[in-house]
Amino acid sequence: MSAPPTLKQMQYLTALAQTGNFHQAAALCHVSQSTLSAGLKEMENLLGQNVLDRQNRKKTTLTPFGQEVLKTAKIVLNQVDTLVARAQMLNNPLSGPMRLGLIPTIAPYLLPHILPSLQAEFPNMEFQITEDLTANLIEKLNMNTIDMAIIAFPYNVTGFESQIFYEEPFYCAAPKGIFKQNEYIKISDLADKNVLLLEDGHCLRDHALSACALQNKEDKKTLSATSLLTLIQMVAQGHGITLLPEMVTKHSALPPNMVLHRFKGHIPKRIIGAIWRAQNLNGANIKATLQSPALKTAH
Numbered sequence: 001m002s003a004p005p006t007l008k009q010m011q012y013l014t015a016l017a018q019t020g021n022f023h024q025a026a027a028l029c030h031v032s033q034s035t036l037s038a039g040l041k042e043m044e045n046l047l048g049q050n051v052l053d054r055q056n057r058k059k060t061t062l063t064p065f066g067q068e069v070l071k072t073a074k075i076v077l078n079q080v081d082t083l084v085a086r087a088q089m090l091n092n093p094l095s096g097p098m099r100l101g102l103i104p105t106i107a108p109y110l111l112p113h114i115l116p117s118l119q120a121e122f123p124n125m126e127f128q129i130t131e132d133l134t135a136n137l138i139e140k141l142n143m144n145t146i147d148m149a150i151i152a153f154p155y156n157v158t159g160f161e162s163q164i165f166y167e168e169p170f171y172c173a174a175p176k177g178i179f180k181q182n183e184y185i186k187i188s189d190l191a192d193k194n195v196l197l198l199e200d201g202h203c204l205r206d207h208a209l210s211a212c213a214l215q216n217k218e219d220k221k222t223l224s225a226t227s228l229l230t231l232i233q234m235v236a237q238g239h240g241i242t243l244l245p246e247m248v249t250k251h252s253a254l255p256p257n258m259v260l261h262r263f264k265g266h267i268p269k270r271i272i273g274a275i276w277r278a279q280n281l282n283g284a285n286i287k288a289t290l291q292s293p294a295l296k297t298a299h
Helices: 007-019 022-029 033-047 064-091 107-121 134-142 203-211 215-219 228-236 246-251 283-290
Strands: 096-102 125-131 148-153 161-175 242-245 258-261 269-276
Touching (some): 007 022, 033 064, 064 096, 096 107, 096 134, 107 125, 125 283, 134 148, 148 203, 148 283, 161 228, 161 246, 203 242, 228 242
Parallel strands (some): 096 125, 096 148
Antiparallel strands (some): 161 242, 161 258, 161 269
C-alpha cells in the first residue's frame, strides 16, 4: 500500500481551492509556487488519480475526485486543529480557541456587551465569532467547526446539550398613529395590521408567527426582509409593523418616527440560550464560558 497524502499536501489543496490561484495559494501556505505545485503532484502520484483538472487553462479547478479529496482534507485538517487545540488546553487550561456562533438577530446586539467581558475574564482564550442562521450553526456544531452556539428557542435541538440564559419579551414597533393606545397593546390588535417579518430561515420569523398566533399571515402577501435593520427602516417608512426582541430596542438606535408598544395580557417572548455537543474536546472552555457572569447578565 502506498503512503497516504500528508497534512501539508492537504493544506496545499485546501488553499488552492480557497484562492483558485497557485500564486495566492502558495503565499497563503508560506511556500514557493513550485513547492506547492510539486506537493500537489506528489499527492496525485500517491493517490494514483488526478486531483487537478489541467484541461482548463483559464481557471484552476478540481476534478470530481479532487472534490472528494478536498472534502476529506477539510475534515482531517479540522480534526487535527481540534487535537492541537485540545493539547494546548490541557497544558494551559482556559486557553486556545473558543469558537462561538450566534444567530443574526442576537449577534450585533449581544456581542458588543459580552465579548469585552469574556475577553477580560479569559485573556488566554481566543474567541472566534461566527454569525449564521440556526440551521447552519447546528450543521457547524455537527461538523465541529464551532464549539457553542447562542440561539433563540423554541428550536429543536435534539442531540445537543443546552442551557437557558433568560426569556426576552417582544415589543411591537409601529409608525406613529397606528395604534390609539399610547403604549400597551394586545396581540389581538395585530389582527388587521400588516406585520412585517424576516425571510424564511430566520427563527425569529417562526417565533413571531407562533408567539402572536399569526399563522394566517403566511398566506398573505406581505413584505419581508433579511435583517432586523431593514425591518426597522420599513416600519419607519410606514410599510407596516413588526415585532422586535427587547435587546434590539435597548442596544440599537431606533428612528424617531417609530413607536415601541409593550404587550399586555399574553406577552410574546423568545428564550435565549446556548447549545453544544457533549463530546466536544473543548469542554473546559465551553463550561467556563457558560458560567461567565457576562452571559448571565447580558440582558
